[in-house]
Amino acid sequence: MDNISVLVVGNGMVGHKFIDNILASEAADNVQLITFSEEPRLAYDRVQLSAYFSGKTEQDLALTDEAYYRQHKVDFLLDTKVISIDPTAHTVLTDKGNTVAYDKLVLATGSYPFVPPIPGNDQPHCLVYRTIADLEAITESSCHSQCGVVIGGGLLGLEAANALKNLGLETHVVEFAPRLMAVQLDEGGANLLRHQIEALGVQVHTQKATTEIVSGEQSRYRLNFADGTHLETDMVVFSAGIRPQDELARQAQLEVGERGGIVINDFCQTSDPDIYAVGECALWQGRIFGLVAPGYTMAAVAAAHLSGGELAFKGADMSTKLKLLGLDVASIGDAHGQTEGAQSYTFHDEITQVYKRLVVNQAGDRVLGAVLVGDVSAYGQLLQMMLNDMPLPDHPSALILPQVEGEGAAGMGVEALPASAQICSCYDVSKGDVAAAVANGAIDMAMIKSCTKASTGCGGCSALVKQVMDSELAALGHEVDNSLCEHFAYTRPELVDIVRIKQIRSFDELLASHGKGLGCDVCKPAVASILASFWNDYILEDAHIGLQDTNDIYLGNMQKDGTYSVVPRIAGGEVTPDKLILLGEVAKEFDLYTKITGGQRIDLFGAQLHQLPLIWRKLVDAGFETGHAYGKSVRTVKSCVGDAWCRYGVKDSLGFAIDIENRYKGLRSPHKLKFAVSGCTRECAEAQSKDVGIIATEHGWNLYVGGNGGMRPRHAELFATGLDDQTLIRYIDRFLMFYIRSAERLQRTSVWIENLEGGLEYLKSVVIHDKLGLADELEAEMAGNIAKYQCEWKTTLENPEKLKRFKHFVNAEQEDSYLAYEVKRSQRMPAKSSQIIDVLTVE
Amino acid sequence: MNLAIDKVQDLWVSVCSPQDITPGTGVCALVGGRQVALFCCRQTQAFYAIDNFDPIGGASVLSRGIMGSIAGEPVVASPLYKHYFNLNTGRCIQTPEHQLNTYPVRISGTEVQIGINS
Numbered sequence: 005m006d007n008i009s010v011l012v013v014g015n016g017m018v019g020h021k022f023i024d025n026i027l028a029s030e031a032a033d034n035v036q037l038i039t040f041s042e043e044p045r046l047a048y049d050r051v052q053l054s055a056y057f058s059g060k061t062e063q064d065l066a067l068t069d070e071a072y073y074r075q076h077k078v079d080f081l082l083d084t085k086v087i088s089i090d091p092t093a094h095t096v097l098t099d100k101g102n103t104v105a106y107d108k109l110v111l112a113t114g115s116y117p118f119v120p121p122i123p124g125n126d127q128p129h130c131l132v133y134r135t136i137a138d139l140e141a142i143t144e145s146s147c148h149s150q151c152g153v154v155i156g157g158g159l160l161g162l163e164a165a166n167a168l169k170n171l172g173l174e175t176h177v178v179e180f181a182p183r184l185m186a187v188q189l190d191e192g193g194a195n196l197l198r199h200q201i202e203a204l205g206v207q208v209h210t211q212k213a214t215t216e217i218v219s220g221e222q223s224r225y226r227l228n229f230a231d232g233t234h235l236e237t238d239m240v241v242f243s244a245g246i247r248p249q250d251e252l253a254r255q256a257q258l259e260v261g262e263r264g265g266i267v268i269n270d271f272c273q274t275s276d277p278d279i280y281a282v283g284e285c286a287l288w289q290g291r292i293f294g295l296v297a298p299g300y301t302m303a304a305v306a307a308a309h310l311s312g313g314e315l316a317f318k319g320a321d322m323s324t325k326l327k328l329l330g331l332d333v334a335s336i337g338d339a340h341g342q343t344e345g346a347q348s349y350t351f352h353d354e355i356t357q358v359y360k361r362l363v364v365n366q367a368g369d370r371v372l373g374a375v376l377v378g379d380v381s382a383y384g385q386l387l388q389m390m391l392n393d394m395p396l397p398d399h400p401s402a403l404i405l406p407q408v409e410g411e412g413a414a415g416m417g418v419e420a421l422p423a424s425a426q427i428c429s430c431y432d433v434s435k436g437d438v439a440a441a442v443a444n445g446a447i448d449m450a451m452i453k454s455c456t457k458a459s460t461g462c463g464g465c466s467a468l469v470k471q472v473m474d475s476e477l478a479a480l481g482h483e484v485d486n487s488l489c490e491h492f493a494y495t496r497p498e499l500v501d502i503v504r505i506k507q508i509r510s511f512d513e514l515l516a517s518h519g520k521g522l523g524c525d526v527c528k529p530a531v532a533s534i535l536a537s538f539w540n541d542y543i544l545e546d547a548h549i550g551l552q553d554t555n556d557i558y559l560g561n562m563q564k565d566g567t568y569s570v571v572p573r574i575a576g577g578e579v580t581p582d583k584l585i586l587l588g589e590v591a592k593e594f595d596l597y598t599k600i601t602g603g604q605r606i607d608l609f610g611a612q613l614h615q616l617p618l619i620w621r622k623l624v625d626a627g628f629e630t631g632h633a634y635g636k637s638v639r640t641v642k643s644c645v646g647d648a649w650c651r652y653g654v655k656d657s658l659g660f661a662i663d664i665e666n667r668y669k670g671l672r673s674p675h676k677l678k679f680a681v682s683g684c685t686r687e688c689a690e691a692q693s694k695d696v697g698i699i700a701t702e703h704g705w706n707l708y709v710g711g712n713g714g715m716r717p718r719h720a721e722l723f724a725t726g727l728d729d730q731t732l733i734r735y736i737d738r739f740l741m742f743y744i745r746s747a748e749r750l751q752r753t754s755v756w757i758e759n760l761e762g763g764l765e766y767l768k769s770v771v772i773h774d775k776l777g778l779a780d781e782l783e784a785e786m787a788g789n790i791a792k793y794q795c796e797w798k799t800t801l802e803n804p805e806k807l808k809r810f811k812h813f814v815n816a817e818q819e820d821s822y823l824a825y826e827v828k829r830s831q832r833m834p835a836k837s838s839q840i841i842d843v844l845t846v847e
Numbered sequence: 848m849n850l851a852i853d854k855v856q857d858l859w860v861s862v863c864s865p866q867d868i869t870p871g872t873g874v875c876a877l878v879g880g881r882q883v884a885l886f887c888c889r890q891t892q893a894f895y896a897i898d899n900f901d902p903i904g905g906a907s908v909l910s911r912g913i914m915g916s917i918a919g920e921p922v923v924a925s926p927l928y929k930h931y932f933n934l935n936t937g938r939c940i941q942t943p944e945h946q947l948n949t950y951p952v953r954i955s956g957t958e959v960q961i962g963i964n965s
Contacts, residue, residue: 521919523916524915524924525912546870550869550870550872550913550914551871551913562908564905564927566907808867814863814885815862818877822900
């Protein structure tokens with residue numbers, strides 16, 4: 005193929021996918037790509053748009069960045085709209101007045117929100133929900149509004165309602181049809197959904213046709229309905245469906261559908277063979293596909309066709325599974341049972357609010373569709389059975405009936421799926437792709453996610469991906485060696501159970517009964533941590549001292565030259581002037597380099613072994629305790645000043661931060677743990693980047709879990725809302741102990757949750773709903789740990805035998821002669837290594 | 848060079864009493880101007896002595912590492928970057944080009960002694 009110029013109009017999810025497909029193809033070097041975006045930014049994840057309101061940033065949502073495009077020589081014009089096409093001249097014209105020539109043109113213009121032609125729909129605070137700019141407008145409007153109405157009770161409308169609710173508005177949903185999500189749900193499912201949404205405080209009005217938007221009496225506007233009733237509101241968000249953005253095609257006289265949409269063939273070509281259309285703007289066999297997965301398929305088809313490949317678009321399954329206002333909802337295939345002869349099984353549990361309907365064919369041996377509300381665990385299985393035309397098991401009702409403890413799961417195992425079965429629809433990952441990843445060495449969910457991208461979109465397939473991974477691992481005869489090290493043929497969670505259940509109190513005892521060899525720097529600290537989590541004995545007792553990393557053994561953080569840093573606890577970051585002065589005096593006396601840490605405390609560097617007890621004597625006398633900065637343990641609870649000082653604070657974040665830091669201080673865990681408490685949703689304490697993040701709202705505390713900074717930063721995920729102090733503490737107790745029990749060594753909470761089968765939802769079921777019946781046990785273990793808390797430095801200072809270890813030489817009073825320092829910015833710093841070598845040669 | 852002569856220890860230096868080393872840990876001794884890391888194995892009660900300076904991390908810290916065994920050989924893991932040094936041979940397991948001096952250790956009466964060539 006010769007060097008050709010390909011223009012991509014629209015840089016949304018599908019336009020970007022097309023570019024990615026071309027870049028990944030063999031044709032990449034022969035194609036000059038140019039893309040136009042009407043928005044001021046490159047492609048972002050529109051599916052996750054509502055996450056913007058729960059803390060995700062523009063960057064989190066971004067699917068690519070300018071550097072990536074530059075590196076791959078993709079030209080891009082942002083804020084630029086293509087306003088016409090000249091198919092004869094093979095050129096397009098932009099609103100900036102530029103004419104750009106093409107060999108092939110790809111229209112990925114997407115869709116626009118349909119705003120019903122209601123008089124008054126163009127006033128301020130009458131908005132739509134599609135782009136980041138729209139979200140910004142909604143946020144801005146919410147600052148001047150008390151109440152908001154979403155017009156449209158479909159999938160997007162309910163997402164918009166969730167956004168308004170999160171913004172603190174009194175929220176209403178107005179729907180023309182007699183039920184919510186009329187396309188995806190049957191009456192039973194929609195009723196349950198409505199009931200649940202209303203329980204959350206969102207008011208639902210069905211069978212309401214809005215006739216006009218006029219000035220209100222109590223609020224900014226009044227919606228008048230055809231039945232004579234009305235509703236007052238300050239803001240209106242239209243979410244009454246989408247329309248294909250086909251304006252350009254109409255202007256260029258390409259064939260378009262009667263009700264819109266650019267007509268394409270199986271190769272995504274429009275009526276002009278040099279012009280392709282992909283995504284929501286395209287009309288294939290009279291159908292528009294308003295989901296991202298079919299759009300991605302079209303992008304792949306068009307990219308392949310353009311470079312001489314043979315893919316064809318054959319339609320797409322429109323099944324969906326999603327979470328709406330916290331409620332799981334899924335719809336598969338023929339959810340309404342419209343196929344001739346269709347029959348159905350229905351399960352409705354009013355107690356736990358679950359509705360499931362399984363639609364089968366006339367012969368009763370194939371799945372046609374399903375509706376699942378409240379419990380969507382059967383989604384993956386039912387979808388695969390339908391897509392792969394698999395026969396139903398003997399008692400199909402078992403597929404939707406709740407499982408009784410002790411009985412095996414009904415239905416098919418993942419082994420029965422063909423390799424071509426699509427497991428992740430967001431990234432089009434097949435069972436074969438997951439199997440290949442396993443064959444190439446992936447052994448856990450984190451690895452599967454990073455090499456296949458499966459389960460990194462909506463996450464709906466995670467349980468299924470895990471099952472496939474496990475079955476592939478087993479099938480490969482690949483015995484996964486999860487041994488901690490050569491001395492223990494057990495995983496960390498297994499060792500936890502052994503220590504807990506057999507009440508093992510020392511490493512020697514564990515090594516003798518369950519290990520071999522002498523131990524090592526992997527198993528010793530891991531076991532020391534487990535022993536400390538459950539028995540919480542003094543870590544420098546003779547039986548434990550040899551297990552500790554150097555940081556724990558000397559109760560300080562070893563720096564590059566072998567000296568230590570000293571970090572006293574400053575709970576919540578609150579410190580009196582007197583204590584601050586004392587820290588300064590100690591630092592001055594011992595010439596310690598002094599720095600403020602990220603955890604709102606003070607780090608004093610450069611203490612030699614023999615100085616540590618002298619320094620700590622002064623600190624302990626002044627009322628300081630050890631800060632456990634050296635341990636894999638609870639470190640700090642960062643806070644803002646909350647309602648004590650701040651004009652915006654709604655709760656006492658400072659007092660609460662200090663309380664929980666004192667509650668969990670020093671708790672040893674598989675990895676370090678960081679907390680934060682913010683006094684309002686402005687989130688100054690950055691709680692959403694912590695393992696445990698707490699944010700005050702007017703309705704109580706919101707709890708976030710699983711965030712971290714570091715090499716792979718993660719945002720914490722919302723775990724529970726509107727909690728009182730006691731409930732919050734109970735949840736944190738359970739969460740932490742469950743983590744300590746079941747995480748692998750050096751696994752942060754984020755990765756632990758990612759690898760839990762069932763992920764965050766499973767964690768909620770254990771911590772909040774006590775699915776495993778462990779809650780009391782976990783709380784009791786935490787209470788036992790807390791009761792045995794001691795300041796390790798205080799204990800050490802009272803113990804002359806232990807203090808003997810705090811000197812460089814066992815047989816001399818000299819200091820380490822290799823230490824060398826220079827002064828930088830008025831403080832002592834380790835000398836550069838070249839200077840140290842000079843010192844060594846002089847010796 | 849004559850190996851037999853090489854092995855002759857003409858100086859044994861007393862550094863501490865056995866009780867000064869908690870089994871399973873190490874201490875650092877100053878022996879003839881050199882920093883020597885001295886260890887006592889918790890399981891076997893054997894003593895080992897190697898250079899205290901970690902040539903990879905570039906600091907005098909090996910006595911503060913965790914003891915253990917790798918494939919049956921007694922080792923210490925440097926607290927800086929976790930390199931293992933074989934306590935019998937002084938060789939680094941990950942990067943064998945790093946070779947530390949080893950020293951014989953004996954108990955004489957109530958004293959732990961380290962042998963050095965003068």
